[in-house]
Amino acid sequence: MKIGIVGGTGREGRGLAVRWAKAGHDVFIGSRQAEKGAAKAAELSEELSVRIRGADNLTACKEAEVIIVTVPYGAHRATFESIKDDVGEKIIVDITVPLAPPKVRSVSLPEGDAAALEARALLPEGTRLVAGLHHISSQHLSDPNHTFDCDVLVCGDDKEARATVISLISDLGLRGVDAGVLKNAIALESMTPVLLHINRHYEIIGSGLRITGIPETE
């Protein structure tokens, strides 16, 4: 599948791009600056023996069938404003956590209750918006030897779009779990500060969530 990563030059972008490229997807890294996106793609391609392309965020959106947005919350509104006319029928995945530095271990509900709900309000009616990957550490994603034992909760108002994203998540080496409508992003985004607290308290990296009771066949 063609995957465009908006803000793909960052920490989450790196791990996602490399894992998906290794799984056979056609990955395109986007940046606010085309040269930065191209340079990051060239660097990762050479370093990790994968084929990743890169340029500006709009080109990443145009090239993609599925768009992933990986930018800090402070850049969230401006980023969605800048790409909203280039999303069309494509699935767009928002992984943003609305952290409020320096209190990143305390839940901070944004004005629109969740970053993903704020994104929905900015996007054209009917855009297939999904939210997920809020609990997956960039350090673990970027470590090719790391095996995940946690789940990725995925929400969105379009059931088929959720299923497509869950399938892409399995190509990262993770189990995606259908977590219902986009409004549930309030709960998903809110869990990240809790996990950040757990990391600090137990002096660990990348604590995660595991949902029990789902049959193996799912």
Ligand SMILES: NC(=O)c1ccc[n+]([C@@H]2O[C@H](COP(=O)([O-])OP(=O)(O)OC[C@H]3O[C@@H](n4cnc5c(N)ncnc54)[C@H](OP(=O)(O)O)[C@@H]3O)[C@@H](O)[C@H]2O)c1
């Ligand atoms: N890091 C994690 O472990 C982790 C885990 C789960 C979820 N998340 C969430 O994933 C998102 C991305 O996290 P990250 O750690 O990958 O972020 P990051 O590395 O700090 O930034 C990602 C990219 O966003 C762009 N960006 C940064 N500041 C910007 C600004 N002011 N305006 C516009 N674009 C800006 C930059 O790309 P260009 O300069 O190339 O445009 C940057 O490379 C965040 O919302 C975070 O909460 C992170």
